[in-house]
Amino acid sequence: MKTQFEQMMDGLNDVAAFLAGEQEGFKAHVPQEVNVKAIRNRLGMTQARFSNTFGFSLDAIKHWEGGRRTPEAPARTLLTVIDKNPAAVLTALSPVAFAAAVGFSKPTTVHVRVVRKRKTSGGVTKRKTYSAEGRKRITK
Numbered sequence: 347m348k349t350q351f352e353q354m355m356d357g358l359n360d361v362a363a364f365l366a367g368e369q370e371g372f373k374a375h376v377p378q379e380v381n382v383k384a385i386r387n388r389l390g391m392t393q394a395r396f397s398n399t400f401g402f403s404l405d406a407i408k409h410w411e412g413g414r415r416t417p418e419a420p421a422r423t424l425l426t427v428i429d430k431n432p433a434a435v436l437t438a439l440s441p442v443a444f445a446a447a448v449g450f451s452k453p454t455t456v457h458v459r460v461v462r463k464r465k466t467s468g469g470v471t472k473r474k475t476y477s478a479e480g481r482k483r484i485t486k
Contacts, residue, residue: 380417380425382410389432400428400435 348356363369386396386407393411397404402421409415417425428435 374423376419376423377426378422380422380429382407382417382425385425385429386411388429399439400424401439 360369360373386393389396391399393407394404396402397407406415406417406421410417424435
């Protein structure tokens, strides 16, 4: 395993190669280990609240924290972003809930549409579309 200095030098060498035109793009670094319990405790959340807020299963949180399983690369990536900038993840996953949590009365980018399908006795499918407020109903 490389030392932190060696990892930093590798990163700087990649930047130099990119700037010189020798390399295109970049490769994201996904940490091999993520301390889920530390992230959750830093946010002051229970396991249940953490799983509900960020879309993980409660069992996965329990297994990760108990050391019985380790998160896969996509989960480690999301956990790393949650650790560094939880507001960005909350805004992306649930703008309405985040706006309410921080005290904004009207979020500016909220588009919610719920479509429910219902079959009639004649076999025709009707769709009911509700607005974000849940008051307006349009049957299609």
